[in-house]
Amino acid sequence: QVQLVESGGGLVRPGESLRLSCLGHDFSRATFYGIGWFRQAPGKDRYGISCIRSNDGDTVYADSVKGRFTISRDDAANTVYLQMNDLKPEDTAVYYCAFINPQYFRRGQCESLADSWGQGTQVTVSS
Numbered sequence: 001q002v003q004l005v006e007s008g009g010g011l012v013r014p015g016e017s018l019r020l021s022c023l024g025h026d027f028s029r030a031t032f033y034g035i036g037w038f039r040q041a042p043g044k045d046r047y048g049i050s051c052i053r054s055n056d057g058d059t060v061y062a063d064s065v066k067g068r069f070t071i072s073r074d075d076a077a078n079t080v081y082l083q084m085n086d087l088k089p090e091d092t093a094v095y096y097c098a099f100i101n102p103q104y105f106r107r108g109q110c111e112s113l114a115d116s117w118g119q120g121t122q123v124t125v126s127s
Contacts (some may be wrong), residue, residue, distance in 0.1 A: 002032070003025050005025075005118060006121040009095060009120075010122075010123065010124070011124045013126070014089060014126075018056075020081065023077075023079050024080070029043060034099070035054070035099060036048050036052070036078055036096050038097070039093035047109025048100070049065045050052045050082060051100045052073055060108055060110055064090075069082065070083040072107040094119060094122050098112035098113065098117065099113045
């Protein structure tokens with residue numbers, strides 16, 4: 001099973017940017033529909049904010065990040081990125097990546113197939 005490892009989080013001020021990376025080990029041997037980014041703020045449920053389909057690069061964004069975040073992939077590097085611009089305090093959360101459920105993607109949503117999660121990467125936006 002391909003493992004996904006998140007990195008790139010940090011402490012930034014409102015309006016600044018960060019780029020998160022989701023590195024997949026041995027992508028070339030895996031068959032999967034797509035990968036998504038999810039986040040969980042303290043005291044709140046985890047939910048999908050952006051995902052990208054593997055075969056054509058089609059993307060989905062949650063309303064809360066649309067226009068500010070961009071998901072992309074580098075197949076040669078086995079990596080999916082999340083470029084986050086104009087960060088706001090409400091973006092503070094632990095960010096995770098995971099393989100996505102095709103049925104939800106077709107409805108314009110990002111839902112994971114994960115039954116377990118990695119450590120994620122912490123993003124804190126504070127002045």
